[in-house]
Amino acid sequence: MHAWPASEVPALPGKGRDLRIHDTATGGRVTLAPGPVARIYVCGITPYDATHMGHAATYNAFDLVQRVWLDTKRQVHYVQNVTDVDDPLLERAMRDGIDWVGLAERETALFREDMTALRMLPPQHYIGAVEAIPGIVPLVERLRDSGAAYELEGDVYFSVDADPHFGQVSNYSTELMRHLSAERGGDPERPGKKNPLDPMLWMAAREGEPSWDGASLGAGRPGWHIECVAIALDHLGMSFDVQGGGSDLIFPHHEMGASHAQTLTGEYPMAKAYVHAGMVGLDGEKMSKSRGNLVFVSRLRRDGVDPAAIRLALLSRHYRADWEWTDQVLQDAVERLDRWRAAVSRPDGPSADALVEELREALSDDLDTPAALAAVDRWAALQTAEGGTDESAPGLVSRAVDALMGVAL
Template identity: 45%
Template sequence: MRLYNTLTREIEPFRSRDGQVGIYVCGVTPYDTTHAGHAFTFLVFDTLVRYLRATGEDVTYVQNVTDIDDDILRKAKAAGVDWQELGAGETASLQRDMRALNALDPDHFVLATDHIPEMVEIVSALVAAGHAYESGGSVYFSVDSDPDYGKLSGIPRPEMLAVANERGNVPDDPKKRDPLDFVLWQVATPGEPTWETPWGPGRPGWHIECSAMATQYLGNTIDIHGGGSDLIFPHHESEIAQSELATGERPFSRVWMHAAMVAYQGEKMSKSLGNLVRVNDVLASYPADALRLYLMAHHYRAPWEYVDDEIDTWDGVRRDLVEASEFTTFGRDIVVDVSSERERFYNAMSEDLDTPAAIEALRGVAQVILESPEDEDSRDAQDTLRELADIVGLTFDGEG
């Protein structure tokens, strides 16, 4: 298989290590319901996991939930609810939505708040090595201590600072030595949850959470680290820096894989903007396969815009696939041959997870079946149809 690696900016051969593949995907901050942008990202990696397993790899799939975060605390306070109850409720909603879309459960679905000791251990290692410093009860990563900081995003420092500021960085924090330094552990304000540490009570910063969880389950070097492209900087950039300097091992991840952003009504779909297409709303009107086909008809690296009525086209494709799966002929002498379409499917999937081309190959299998004469046997072809459909996560459930 070949995959585009954000770190090298090239499509590279990907090979497992002795048949083992560890995948870590950054999950949600659970303060609102799952939208189509989330679903696109998670179904990309769900499909990758399915394909790798179908080709014989032993995959360990880890996905996290950032269940302690400024956004959760802010929304819980505004709504007058407990932050843990808010996070637990939205996490359960995410799991329901993804299971409804036939997404596989990750092997490890992990909460940040369950891994505080691992975070403290990494922060302590960074402080001891001189890559982090305590100031006013908080601990900051010293960006100047890492000459490779910026290697993932490839953006110049002024742009780094602008992007970081948009995503929660406080450049004029008087406790920081450098405006770009980021918080590893922060002093909590009154009323916020805290954990005891060598630096006093506080709570974790955003980036340290994923470093702790990824290394806990997959070791100091993981195979594929994924997430949305909006996480490249500062989140994934900072993960690399703190992880590699804490463990002394490089690379933190062999491949960095990012799903493009999904727009809606002219802007990036996001909880903060409120322009959401909620998964549960779509599934109230369409079978899961229709939404899954619509999402996977877009290449994972290409930004695109969700248009409400376009899913109707993909519901029609779903109906054709269901019809082909049920349209059996039992001829004795000639077997319907879909080997070329099957090869086309696997070639597409192996070339940077080209799901649009793979779905076209799947449609080609269905077309051959539906156009086969009655005296030809389509049962093997239908087995192939179901084999390939399973790799892209289709169930053929729902009304035909």
């Protein structure tokens, strides 16, 4: 599966700072100082409705992580999956009377278009669940053969008791885990499971649903969590720098994935930092496909909204915050974009060297985008009020905003 084209990232004078970021597992900030190549895995979409503002906010956060790393003169090895076979996708295809493969391809193509328009840096490896199945099957077999997984009526379940570190990503109570498991695709009430929280690794073939050869597992398809584990281990290995996604993935997805990987390899942890973006709401509820309260990037683009304004709207809220999308949020972003573009269109202006360092400091401090926007606002206001004599300043501001925040002025 191919990703989308990369926009050029301008080089800035000097060097950026190491990223200090909130780690869900420890509940505090950690300083990430990767080697020459920083490694990041971000969970991708299930392509039956793409791309709403909740998606865009999440991928914007991890695009910023990449940009901070690139500014430190590191390379970035970024991997993202596409869950192109799963119950929600099959259910939507059945509801609409269309082929599930065609639905997945159509929505994945639209996601790529949206990511390109928003200038999100693409992953080096963009892997679909279906194409990952040949690598998933041996992992499930290893877990089963080692006693870390078991069969139940043809399905294969992972035993969470096999991982002594289970629960250390979310740090949630068993009661909350059980509630979220039922809410987010698990089956804690199924009779015969060793532990109600045990997640499915391999689903035996069901009538009328797609299935693949699972060797000794029999025909079927993979569970959700093992998909990302297989892709991450194949392309990044263990102890990569950041596992990213929305906060709704903390449990069960990232908790279970970590346990799968740690049990398979005997190493801990799967990722050095678990980083999660907040939820975007609309009309008082989390924006989600199941509720149908979605604002789509593609629809805004069709309505003539500049993608740079959409990106500024996302940047106006801290990535970890839960926040509400409104028309006013977008209007404020449109007006900010106009002010910034007017400021950098002049032939000279106030020196911007200090501004670049302000942006670096803000973004390296847990991706503090509101502080970064405020810094550019101050420069633009000074430019409007007083101007300046530095002929290089407008160009430097334009390059810095592009390089560090992905906004083309």
